[in-house]
Amino acid sequence: MQNLKDRITIYQVARAAGVSLATVSRVINNRESVAPATRKKVEATITALGYKPSGLAQALATNRTTNIGVVIPSANYVYIANMLSGITEVAREKNYTLTLFSTSHSREEALSMIDKVITTHVDGAIIFDDQLGPEDVKQIASYNIPTVVVDNKISGEHVGDIHFSYDAAIRKFIIDYYEKGGNKPMTFLHAHNTGRLLSRCEKQFVKTHQDLGREGKMINCSDSYTHTYNDFLDLFREGPQNGGCFICYRDSIAAAVENAAGDAGLRVPEDVEVVSLVGTKYAYICRPKITSFHIDMVDAGRRAMYMLTDLLHDELIEKTARIEPRLFIGDSTIKR
Amino acid sequence: MQNLKDRITIYQVARAAGVSLATVSRVINNRESVAPATRKKVEATITALGYKPSGLAQALATNRTTNIGVVIPSANYVYIANMLSGITEVAREKNYTLTLFSTSHSREEALSMIDKVITTHVDGAIIFDDQLGPEDVKQIASYNIPTVVVDNKISGEHVGDIHFSYDAAIRKFIIDYYEKGGNKPMTFLHAHNTGRLLSRCEKQFVKTHQDLGREGKMINCSDSYTHTYNDFLDLFREGPQNGGCFICYRDSIAAAVENAAGDAGLRVPEDVEVVSLVGTKYAYICRPKITSFHIDMVDAGRRAMYMLTDLLHDELIEKTARIEPRLFIGDSTIKR
DNA sequence: TTGTAAGCGTTATCAG
DNA sequence: CTGATAACGCTTACAA
Numbered sequence: 177m178q179n180l181k182d183r184i185t186i187y188q189v190a191r192a193a194g195v196s197l198a199t200v201s202r203v204i205n206n207r208e209s210v211a212p213a214t215r216k217k218v219e220a221t222i223t224a225l226g227y228k229p230s231g232l233a234q235a236l237a238t239n240r241t242t243n244i245g246v247v248i249p250s251a252n253y254v255y256i257a258n259m260l261s262g263i264t265e266v267a268r269e270k271n272y273t274l275t276l277f278s279t280s281h282s283r284e285e286a287l288s289m290i291d292k293v294i295t296t297h298v299d300g301a302i303i304f305d306d307q308l309g310p311e312d313v314k315q316i317a318s319y320n321i322p323t324v325v326v327d328n329k330i331s332g333e334h335v336g337d338i339h340f341s342y343d344a345a346i347r348k349f350i351i352d353y354y355e356k357g358g359n360k361p362m363t364f365l366h367a368h369n370t371g372r373l374l375s376r377c378e379k380q381f382v383k384t385h386q387d388l389g390r391e392g393k394m395i396n397c398s399d400s401y402t403h404t405y406n407d408f409l410d411l412f413r414e415g416p417q418n419g420g421c422f423i424c425y426r427d428s429i430a431a432a433v434e435n436a437a438g439d440a441g442l443r444v445p446e447d448v449e450v451v452s453l454v455g456t457k458y459a460y461i462c463r464p465k466i467t468s469f470h471i472d473m474v475d476a477g478r479r480a481m482y483m484l485t486d487l488l489h490d491e492l493i494e495k496t497a498r499i500e501p502r503l504f505i506g507d508s509t510i511k512r
Numbered sequence: 513m514q515n516l517k518d519r520i521t522i523y524q525v526a527r528a529a530g531v532s533l534a535t536v537s538r539v540i541n542n543r544e545s546v547a548p549a550t551r552k553k554v555e556a557t558i559t560a561l562g563y564k565p566s567g568l569a570q571a572l573a574t575n576r577t578t579n580i581g582v583v584i585p586s587a588n589y590v591y592i593a594n595m596l597s598g599i600t601e602v603a604r605e606k607n608y609t610l611t612l613f614s615t616s617h618s619r620e621e622a623l624s625m626i627d628k629v630i631t632t633h634v635d636g637a638i639i640f641d642d643q644l645g646p647e648d649v650k651q652i653a654s655y656n657i658p659t660v661v662v663d664n665k666i667s668g669e670h671v672g673d674i675h676f677s678y679d680a681a682i683r684k685f686i687i688d689y690y691e692k693g694g695n696k697p698m699t700f701l702h703a704h705n706t707g708r709l710l711s712r713c714e715k716q717f718v719k720t721h722q723d724l725g726r727e728g729k730m731i732n733c734s735d736s737y738t739h740t741y742n743d744f745l746d747l748f749r750e751g752p753q754n755g756g757c758f759i760c761y762r763d764s765i766a767a768a769v770e771n772a773a774g775d776a777g778l779r780v781p782e783d784v785e786v787v788s789l790v791g792t793k794y795a796y797i798c799r800p801k802i803t804s805f806h807i808d809m810v811d812a813g814r815r816a817m818y819m820l821t822d823l824l825h826d827e828l829i830e831k832t833a834r835i836e837p838r839l840f841i842g843d844s845t846i847k848r
Numbered sequence: 849t850t851g852t853a854a855g856c857g858t859t860a861t862c863a864g
Numbered sequence: 865c866t867g868a869t870a871a872c873g874c875t876t877a878c879a880a
Binding site: 235238 | 850856
């Protein structure tokens, strides 16, 4: 595929306009010191020929692309899409282009993405990947690429980070629950490969229960609405003794549990209480509304991108942003 | 920001290995005709120095990036994210990198994105933008960039297109509704800037009603769950005479209507029927389950990307893919 | 104000 | 099998 085959080059423009390439270059870069007449002439032939400068050549010559690499997990989750949306928004505003590096669930692959990021000559990177460890991310920073890391502890000269602080919020929620008379057994729904954020939540769940001297249950579930729904339907049909307070990592999973409860004839929240850790608007669209922790991922994306542009201009002051989840009290838990 | 400042170049590798750059180039490109010993030596120094070739320079020299431009609306909708997810998946598999061009709601802006796509030297492009007209898209094709256009009629040498054929499905739905005794007035929820796909649906809604000699109502609504919910709550509180069959463009809007109905004391589907045009999994998560048209956007994304890679290898046979929506019958409409 | 020419980091075509 | 050397399309001192 010769997609550049008949690309007009700066040289052709120069010839057609009867000037040197340097002049054309000056015109397209809006440099001063070009006679108005010449400028006009050049501009005319540029549009006449339909010339578009080659970003590639420019980048090579100037040592800067206007390109930001974004490393995200490929998983098709709403909250990732939201984050991307926030990044996108600011990128557009600041005139950056985004190059996407999506990683599947293996760390190997994630590492090869890091390689790719480096060869791609991005000006900066936003890394939001649950599989990557700090050492991996460091690699990219070591190439002197300003980087904003999301939900991953890292620091360095040209590194900023955005952190979701679920820990305190979850701890508080659990303590409150028991203090205010919550008496159902609490169960954390565990699934594989749901990322670091969720596994931190899980750890906190376990730890808090240990600290309280209570039993925190754990149950495996698949990351699919339908599977989870069916599993819980079976469970709940055996009777209300299987009820409890279920901590789910996503709205759709929480909805699976509460729908299963309802369809099995159990009452929410009397028999079954449900909480979602990563809440979206569906938390209040579903009925009963799902008690859930919310993080504005669009905003997180925006902030990541703002941090990065500051970093690119060497003017990032606060290198760490901490984002607190907000607790939305729905009808899937008992008001106490 | 000198992000390339201390980049190791092929030249440094050559010197360190005591060979010429040509040889290093051969090694990194896995060319034959390099003595095993030399190859080994070069590979060793490459890893020793941590050398990563510059994609930029490679692209400039070879006239090919391995980069696909993706033009999508910035709107943060699940179905767009799904599409992107499908594209991403195949891109990873085929070893392409994705560059994102997100367009906001103005056509001006969309056009400037097209410009950007061209300067960015992508090998191919997938264009999914509701604001762009055929003429606009043609521009990109005229630069000899193989392109797959989603939901936009275009053709040309290096152009493929993916089309969603809602028309027939909607027409059939409406006709069936009345034939089987549907007796509520049908209302189409109209919102601004929801894109070409939805406005085609709207046209079909109007046309089918004209053909049937029936009145198809139209109502403006905002593209927000909360607003729509509140508006319909007010409406429904006035009484069941305001019920009807409401055609909504998205699950969240459909959910707003059915939640409002329920909360206002109307019955779904007896008093209020609801249909969603762009269904997602939330159509069956919400209760009552929302009768909805479904298109597997992840798959659409995959297909777009497959088409494009075929196009890039000059081996695309079928240049048009038509995707039929599937109708999911939920509980938000009366079974007849 | 304008032109000349030396890079930017590769690949590719020649010779050797 | 290996090494010069000319592109690739553009920017940017330095000269004129």
